[in-house]
Amino acid sequence: MGELKLMKGNEAVAEAAIRAGADAYFGYPITPQSEVMEYLALQQPHKRTGMVLLQAESEIAAINMVYGAASTGKRAMTSSSSPGISLKQEGISYLAGAELPCLILNVVRGGPGLGTIQPSQADYFQSTKGGGHGDYHLIVLAPSSVQEMADFAKLGFELAEKYRNPAMILSDGVIGQMMEKVELFEQQPRKSEFNEDWMLTGKTADRKKRVVTSLDLEPTKMEKHNLALIEKYRAMEENEVRYEEIACEDAEYIMVAYGSSARICQKTVQMAREDGIKVGLLRPITLFPFPKKRIAELANRVKGFLSVEMSSGQMVEDVKLAVNGKTKVEHYGRMGGMIHSPEQVLCGLNEFLVD
C-alpha cells in the first residue's frame, strides 16, 4: 500500500504532480485553489525532483509559460479557478492547436464574473466544448474525491502525452478544499528523454529544424489539421471513456452527476431506495470524452434521467443528446456557490422525474 495522508484536494493534486514527475508548474493565486502553489512552494520541488515552480504575473503568462515548457516536451502544468481559467483560454486554444500536452486544473467557483469563491460546476460548457476559439476539445477528468485529485494528476499527464493534447482536471471548491485520506503513489522519475520528433531540443546537423505552431495560412492545410484533430478526439471517445455506475442494475431512474454533485447524489440514492424509488447514479469520470454510448444504452430501459449539477444545467444537454428523445431528461441543481443537499436532490428527483 502507498503512503497514506490526510490532505486537502488541492494539496493532493500538488503532491501527486511532483510524484508524477512533473517538470514545471506555473500559476497565479486565486481562491479556492491557491493551496496548490502554496503546497508546492513549501515542498521546494526544485530540491525534491528538480521541478520548476514559478509564480507568474497573470494566468495569461502562466499558461504561456506552460506552452513554452510543453513545446520542448517537458511535463508542465498550471492551475486556477474560473475567472483565471477564462483568461487562459487563448493559450489553451494554442496548446490544443499546436498539439502540446499539458495539465490544467480548474477548481471551479461560482460565476459569472467575479462571482463567488464558493464551489460551483458552472464551467462545464467551457471545459468540455473547447472553451477558447476554434474547433478543439480538452481531455476532461472530473474527480469526486481527494484520492481522485491525486490519481488524476498522474492520469491527466499520461493521457495528455498519449494524445498530445491538453488535459484538464475539472474540480470544484468542495473537492479542492475538503480533507480526506489519500493513498499516494510512489515517486516517479522525471522524464529524461526528449526524442519525439516534435519536441524542440535544438536543431542538430542530422535533422531538420522543428517548429511548434498552431498557424497555417493555407486553409487547405488548416482544414487537414482540423480533420486530424477530430480523428484524435474520436480515438479518445473510442478508448478513454471512464464512468462509474452505482445501483444502476435495476434502476428505473438514473441520476447523472460528476464531481462533488456525484458524492451528494450517492446519499440521495440511498435515501430514495429507502423510499422505494429505484434510482441509480451514473458518474461520468471523463466529461470529454462523455459516456454517451452508455447513457444511450441505459435510455432504452429506464424511465428517465436527472442531471444533477451545481449549475443552471449544462451537462444536461449532453445527457439529452445521448438519450436522443428516448426518455425523459431533467435537470436539478443549485448554483452561484450554493451546494444542494441530498434531501434537496431527492425532492428534485420526485418533483421532476418520479411520477
Add this chain to the structure above:
Amino acid sequence: MDIQEIIQPENLVYERTQCLTDATLSYCPGCGHGVIHRLTMEVIEEMGIQQDTLGVASVGCSVLAYDFMNIDMTQAPHGRATAVATGIKRCWPNKFVFTYQGDGDLAAIGTAETIHTCNRGENLLIIFVNNGIYGMTGGQMAPTTLPGMKSSTSPYGRDVELMGNPINITDMVSRLPGTYFATRQSVHKPGNVRKTKKALRMAFENQKLNKGTSIVEIVSNCNSGWKMTPAESNKWMEEHMFPFYPLGDMKVNGEMVEKK
C-alpha cells in the same frame, strides 16, 4: 569576362548563412525585418550555438520567422512571447533562448509580460523590432506611433490628447534590476548594421553569464505601413523616429549608461 565567369564559388564574398533556410522572405521589399533575421542567424552561426538555441516567434509581420530561421522555434500568442520563452528557459537553463517581437506585441498587448520577464531577470534575449506601427494588420496605430504620425486608426495623425502618448518601453525596462543589457539600434545603414550585430552578439554572450535579461530594440522602417518608398522611409525614420527613440546603449553589464 562575362557574368557567368564571375559567378563562381571561388569568387564568393557573401553567402546565405547556414542558420537561414532557403525559404523566400515574405517581408515587403525594403523592410528591416530581413536584415534583422540575417544578423540574428549570423550571430548564432558564428557562436556555433545552432543546436543550443530555441527561438520564439510572436504575432506580427514576423510570425513566420520560423520559416526563415533554421533553428528549433515555437510561435507564441500575441504579446506572450516572453512568457513562452520564460517557460522554455526555466526548463532548459543551458539553452540560448530569444524572442522576436514587434512593438504592438511587446509594448501593447504584451506589456505585462515584457516588464515582468525583465524584472525577474529571465536569462534570455528579447529582440524588439520597433517600427511604430502595426505592420501585419495593415498599418494601425501602435503603442510606439509618434505624436502626429498617421496610421489607419489615426488617419489625421496621432492626437496625444485623445489617443495617449507613445511609450518608450526599452527605456522603462532598462531601469529594472533584472535587466542586464538594454540597447537601441537600427539597420538602415551599414554602420548601424554592424552595431546591431555587435549588440546581438553581446546579448547572446550574456546568456552564458546568467545575469539577467537582454533587450535589443531595433528601430526599423515599415515602408508599407508608413506608405513610403524604402528610401523615403529610412530618411523619415532618421528625422522623426530617432529623435523620439534615440539610438545607443541604455544599460550595459547591468549598469545604466550615463547620458551626455
